[in-house]
Amino acid sequence: NAGVTQTPKFQVLKTGQSMTLQCAQDMNHEYMSWYRQDPGMGLRLIHYSVGAGITDQGEVPNGYNVSRSTTEDFPLRLLSAAPSQTSVYFCATSSATSTDTQYFGPGTRLTVL
Amino acid sequence: KNQVEQSPQSLIILEGKNCTLQCNYTVSPFSNLRWYKQDTGRGPVSLTIMTFSENTKSNGRYTATLDADTKQSSLHITASQLSDSASYICVVITGGGNKLTFGTGTQLKVEL
Numbered sequence: 001n002a003g004v005t006q007t008p009k010f011q012v013l014k015t016g017q018s019m020t021l022q023c024a025q026d027m028n029h030e031y032m033s034w035y036r037q038d039p040g041m042g043l044r045l046i047h048y049s050v051g052a053g054i055t056d057q058g059e060v061p062n063g064y065n066v067s068r069s070t071t072e073d074f075p076l077r078l079l080s081a082a083p084s085q086t087s088v089y090f091c092a093t094s095s096a097t098s099t100d101t102q103y104f105g106p107g108t109r110l111t112v113l
Numbered sequence: 114k115n116q117v118e119q120s121p122q123s124l125i126i127l128e129g130k131n132c133t134l135q136c137n138y139t140v141s142p143f144s145n146l147r148w149y150k151q152d153t154g155r156g157p158v159s160l161t162i163m164t165f166s167e168n169t170k171s172n173g174r175y176t177a178t179l180d181a182d183t184k185q186s187s188l189h190i191t192a193s194q195l196s197d198s199a200s201y202i203c204v205v206i207t208g209g210g211n212k213l214t215f216g217t218g219t220q221l222k223v224e225l
Binding site: 041042092101103 | 154155159213
């Protein structure tokens with residue numbers, strides 16, 4: 001039982017490049033979400049999903065896309081990376097809604113040059 | 114605007130000592146409040162979850178309190194250990210359940 005896994009752990013991009021951050025969970029959780037964590041700021045919600053085929057925007061969705069084709073996977077796509085997207089990205093899951101205990105992945109540290 | 118403020122920003126204590134971290138919030142409507150522990154380079158891990166009707170909740174050496182009237186919470190760590198060195202994050206969830214407001218965390222360092 002791996003819990004929540006994220007790949008890659010580290011990534012460096014040039015401005016304008018695109019990439020996908022992967023998130024997978026084996027806990028059969030319906031609720032999945034993506035956050036970014038920046039120095040001096042609390043975690044901020046980018047996008048979330050309450051189940052396969054359903055996604056919605058969070059607090060800071062601009063520049064990011066998501067899809068949820070299966071219960072297990074919730075990839076986050078950066079369409080055209082910008083230096084402002086340099087951050088640590090966390091995927092989180094919970095069994096039903098965001099009111100249940102959330103389990104966070106180990107994070108992906110992204111640097112955009 | 115929903116806000117969660119934590120104090121102190123950072124704290125250094127000696128191993129074996131107790132400490133208390135503070136969280137004040139202006140989130141409304143309130144659903145529940147959580148404390149997370151985040152080790153360096155890792156994702157946050159849940160310590161406690163408290164609803165409106167709960168005043169105290171413990172998890173081993175961690176005890177969280179909630180005063181919904183004053184909109185304050187505290188996390189008390191007893192007999193600190195080196196492994197307690199981490200960032201402690203307070204999170205408040207609104208009544209609808211889909212909005213989480215995170216504090217910026219208290220960075221705790223436990224020294225010998």
